[in-house]
Amino acid sequence: MKFFVDTAEIKDIRELHEAGLVDGVTTNPSLIAKSGRDIKEVIKEICSVTPGPVSAEVAALDYEGMIAEGEVLAKLADNVVVKVPLTLNGLKATKTFKERGIKINVTLCFSANQALLAAKAGATYISPFLGRLDDINLDGVELIENIRQIYDNYNFDTEILAASIRSPNHVTQVALAGADVATIPTAVIRKLADHPLTNSGIEGFLKDWKGTGQSIL
Numbered sequence: 001m002k003f004f005v006d007t008a009e010i011k012d013i014r015e016l017h018e019a020g021l022v023d024g025v026t027t028n029p030s031l032i033a034k035s036g037r038d039i040k041e042v043i044k045e046i047c048s049v050t051p052g053p054v055s056a057e058v059a060a061l062d063y064e065g066m067i068a069e070g071e072v073l074a075k076l077a078d079n080v081v082v083k084v085p086l087t088l089n090g091l092k093a094t095k096t097f098k099e100r101g102i103k104i105n106v107t108l109c110f111s112a113n114q115a116l117l118a119a120k121a122g123a124t125y126i127s128p129f130l131g132r133l134d135d136i137n138l139d140g141v142e143l144i145e146n147i148r149q150i151y152d153n154y155n156f157d158t159e160i161l162a163a164s165i166r167s168p169n170h171v172t173q174v175a176l177a178g179a180d181v182a183t184i185p186t187a188v189i190r191k192l193a194d195h196p197l198t199n200s201g202i203e204g205f206l207k208d209w210k211g212t213g214q215s216i217l
């Protein structure tokens with residue numbers, strides 16, 4: 001499963017990229033707002049840090065507006081993926097972008113039928129929002145399992161990009177459900193390496209090692 005980082009913070013992206021943990025990046029209007037930076041500048045900079053796909057979301061809701069904004073975003077760098085919301089206009093824009101050779105991430109997906117439509121329209125990625133479904137007592141993982149089954153039934157090549165990941169457990173669950181990609185907040189990626197038995201194991205080994213008086217260097 002590929003790891004995308006769900007942030008527009010350059011420092012975090014750079015650090016995780018250096019650790020080999022970044023296959024791509026996703027942003028959305030809220031994350032751009034949180035960065036406090038100009039969308040074009042920040043997307044260009046992210047694209048210079050990682051060669052992987054970088055999702056940049058349109059703000060327009062009408063088809064013409066989505067196309068105009070998507071064209072601007074796509075020209076920022078070769079690895080930009082234009083993100084559009086899962087509406088009929090978004091699906092129409094998806095078809096157009098596909099015909100123009102522009103990659104598309106269809107976002108705000110909350111049902112298997114929506115995912116089916118996105119694949120039919122030619123989406124490169126579909127983003128089901130796991131955490132936001134769990135927040136309202138629905139089953140985000142089950143949605144990913146259903147989309148996996150549907151895409152496999154019909155050999156759709158749209159990649160399932162599990163989004164709105166809130167915990168390390170979500171990462172395991174979407175990997176087991178067969179998501180192609182998980183887009184994960186930096187804090188959750190850092191937590192994935194943590195285990196109390198690893199920490200206590202290191203402590204024990206170091207204590208015994210000091211007792212030997214040896215040095216490797």
Ligand code: E4P
Binds near residue numbers: 026027129131
């Ligand atoms: C990524 O593409 C989504 O915009 C993001 O994962 C949404 O996460 P949230 O539900 O935590 O805001």
